[in-house]
Amino acid sequence: MNRGLLLAGLLTLFLSAPALAHFQMLYTPQSALEQGGELHLKLIFTHPFKCDHIMDMAPVQEFYMVHQRGEEGKPQKTDLKEFLKEITWRGLGDAAGKAFEAVLPARVVRSIGDYVFVLVPGPYYEKADEGYIQQFTKMIVNVGGVPGNWHQPLGLPAEIVPLNKPYANWTGGIFRGVVMSNGKPVPNAEVDVEYLNFDVNMAANAFEGEAKIKAPHPAFETITVLANAWGEFAVSLPKAGWWGIAVPDVVELKHEGKSMVQEAVLWIQVTDLP
Amino acid sequence: MKRFFALALACGFLVIGGQSLAHTPLFACFDNADGTIFCEGGFSDGSSAAGVPIIVKNGAGKVIFRGELSRTSDIEFNKPEGEYSVLFDGGEEHSIEIPGSQIFK
Numbered sequence: 001m002n003r004g005l006l007l008a009g010l011l012t013l014f015l016s017a018p019a020l021a022h023f024q025m026l027y028t029p030q031s032a033l034e035q036g037g038e039l040h041l042k043l044i045f046t047h048p049f050k051c052d053h054i055m056d057m058a059p060v061q062e063f064y065m066v067h068q069r070g071e072e073g074k075p076q077k078t079d080l081k082e083f084l085k086e087i088t089w090r091g092l093g094d095a096a097g098k099a100f101e102a103v104l105p106a107r108v109v110r111s112i113g114d115y116v117f118v119l120v121p122g123p124y125y126e127k128a129d130e131g132y133i134q135q136f137t138k139m140i141v142n143v144g145g146v147p148g149n150w151h152q153p154l155g156l157p158a159e160i161v162p163l164n165k166p167y168a169n170w171t172g173g174i175f176r177g178v179v180m181s182n183g184k185p186v187p188n189a190e191v192d193v194e195y196l197n198f199d200v201n202m203a204a205n206a207f208e209g210e211a212k213i214k215a216p217h218p219a220f221e222t223i224t225v226l227a228n229a230w231g232e233f234a235v236s237l238p239k240a241g242w243w244g245i246a247v248p249d250v251v252e253l254k255h256e257g258k259s260m261v262q263e264a265v266l267w268i269q270v271t272d273l274p
Numbered sequence: 275m276k277r278f279f280a281l282a283l284a285c286g287f288l289v290i291g292g293q294s295l296a297h298t299p300l301f302a303c304f305d306n307a308d309g310t311i312f313c314e315g316g317f318s319d320g321s322s323a324a325g326v327p328i329i330v331k332n333g334a335g336k337v338i339f340r341g342e343l344s345r346t347s348d349i350e351f352n353k354p355e356g357e358y359s360v361l362f363d364g365g366e367e368h369s370i371e372i373p374g375s376q377i378f379k
Contacts, residue, residue: 035302070347071320111314112302146300146316 021047021222022055022126023194023244024135024265026119029202031167031269036110036143040202043100043119044089045135048196048244049221051207054089054097058122063102068148069113075149078108080117090206092198101205112144118154123255132260135246139267140166155183158250160266169237169270176234178227179247179264185231189247193223193235196242213239240272297321301362301370303377305353311377314348315362323347326364333357 025044043063045055063084068075080102089099109115117139123132136156142148142165153161163176179189199209215221227233227247237243244267251262297317304312315323323343330339333356341349358374 069314070316070322072322073346110304112300112316144300144302144316145298145318147318147320 024137026139039104039109041102049194051091051198054091056098062120066116112146114148114150115141132255135263137265158262158264166268179231187229189227192246237270299364299368305379307379329361
């Protein structure tokens, strides 16, 4: 065995592995709200299970919400870029990177119904892959219990469309979704799932505390399932908290002379039985 | 055959009855800070609350305004002086009353 070849192979594995665990976060502490009011959001690009890397986010391309009250209500899109403010987010150890926050005034999140938040960050250059990543990220908040558009596709280039309410999941339950691209199911997609494994300090803009789950093996840090021929997938939810679901490499294209992959991310919140 | 239809009708009634019991009315009101109150309603299954009567009473329990939720399940009315309450009159087990003291801007 050529030792150089072996070393190169191991190095490639080592360098490429972290790229699988990149998750664009769109975070707020509670997604099922009894009533509307000022809403605080943090936008962080990280590895949520380890929180040991904070990637510098590129300027945000799009940040908006689509609100709908009731199944028969009309979806209303509101641009939220005016509320974005650049921050530095601190991860574990010395990890720190450029992130964003948004404080939405009460008048924006006042009505009852679903609020589908969508973040389209600028392409992030991943040196290890010599290419760009762009993750179309969704997070859904409900106010007051009246559902709306939580299950409606938005026609994004890369999108996870929920088949369960993302804000109403009991610990131990099953979450199902459909991987889509421009409104059409993506067959047999790989779906990566990571638990947000550390506390979020909203005031200090930092991850902190001890890991909530100790993984017995690297394969448990990012759980991988495969979608079926209709793009549908199911994942179990064994612990309360936030779970990130990402679908890598939904669309492959070019950006500034380099390869770029467009990926889908959806955040869901899991709650313990009282 | 007659027994089959009788059973089907009974099952159908149970399903419809179950659905009507399964949705919970939800109602919220806000003070627009311009002398008006905005209220909106709905049900936990996402169904519309259009046409549900809205009754506003003063502190003595006297009705001072009657209206109904619009096609978009909302309504706006002038803010009453003094104590008041707003009733979402969805019928038995589907009514919600919000005291004016709990309606914020």
